[in-house]
Amino acid sequence: MDQYRVFGNPIAQSKSPFIHQQFAAQSKQLMNYQSEWVALDQFEVTVQKLIANKGKGANVTAPFKEQAFALCDKLSERAKLAGAVNTLIFSQGSIYGDTTDGIGLVSDLLRHQVQLQNSKILLLGAGGAAKGVVQSLLEQSPKSLTIANRTLIKAQAIAQQYPNDAIEAITFADTEQITFDIIINATSAGLSGDSLPISDQTIKCSNTCYDMVYGKDQTAFLKQAQQLGVEHIIDGLGMLVGQAAASFQLWTGINPDVEPVLESLRAQLT
Template sequence: MTDLYAVFGNPIVQSKSPYIHGEFAKQTSQDISYQAIESPVDQFESTLRTFITQGAKGANVTAPFKEQAYALCDELSELAKLAGAVNTLSFTSKGKIIGDNTDGVGLVNDLQMQFGALDSKRILLVGAGGAARGCILPLLQSHIGKLVICNRTYNKAQQLATLFHDYGHVCAEDINTLNDEFDIVINSTSAGLSGELAPLPEAIIGPNTMCYDMSYGKNITIFNQWAQSVGAKHTVNGLGMLVGQAAKSFSIWRGVMPDPQMIMSTIRQQMS
């Protein structure tokens, strides 16, 4: 019998998740159906529960529903609790909803794939929203040297640094007073999607700095354009993070880890 899965979002028509999970299913010989469901913004819970009554086994959740999904869960992983949001739901036969967050694992795996080991690296995380929060614990667990969080609103960065203080070397800095080069700069903000760029000082980019934008699209992102213009060594978009978090979700549901690299080149070709 085919097991049902879906991704919920609004909008969702652009989602690559049905293709990605379909390819993972072929790769691992799993019998699943995976669809994209656009829920009305004010009807997420009822839309999700209708899907569950159809016998669904799990779901992914994307913007703007990750916090709402978190609130509906009966059980949460440690990562999900700290992230304050979930992107992966599993539905048990007893009617429980279990939440996890695989975004950070997807990010770290792609960073290691693109840039090598993260041991002792000084990393700047730009932004203090849900995307940043979901990635901090996996970053701290990957043996980095130091994580600095900056944000247009300093207080938000400070709150995140305090929340994760016990998990590793993390601090907040005012975006206006940053003057050191970093090994890796990660942009977690979605400002670039609206043509904006956080007011970052050029001093954070050195000749060996590598930059990663969690956003992705057909064209180079505004953040990566800026990073290249001020001399970054290497820039990468978040497509690998998307595929990596999907692979982790798939492994939670199916008990087998697919190989994300097998479909990366195909997706890059589709987007170009």
């Protein structure tokens, strides 16, 4: 049976084993996919141990995505630009790394019939979550992709990686001067429950608000957007399943059906 893992610290909360077991059952793949807690100084050793045990691949979550990047012999263009990896493929003594977070985000937005082409997109935050999705968003040919962050230099560092006139970097305060069609929260505010440092007016003018995190209850950002009458309010559960589906396809060549898995996970949250 093919061996796969998701590595993280912490890891107990991971939905990945459930998701991949569902995908494997759908497509009749013999796959042993388990979560594994890894000590902070044991990531490389743990990966090599999986390879020695005939592992075929692994997912990587916080705080190991940069370490996974450094471990790879080959990288996708997306991973090179993101500087992080969430999917490892082991083949013929080589480690290939990719990042599927952006694919997961875009596929979920499209699944909700959100128009990305020619849209003005605001991406909040300049950490790893934001870096991981920029390339995939740009591939959808938006009218503009604006990265906003409290520290301007961090947003500029991401924007400068892309030779694309559509991308720009601003501060949170600058967002008041511009209107956007889509606002995507890639900051930790969704997890902490803090409100985002952008105005009600900025949110109100958009037609879609997306938070990369999810939970039993709506995040503070999505509640705020709903109260302001934003048409599309979407949490990150579909992104989670979408990025897993992209990993599964990289490993098996099979594109799984995300809908039944999403329904099961959503039911588990209530």
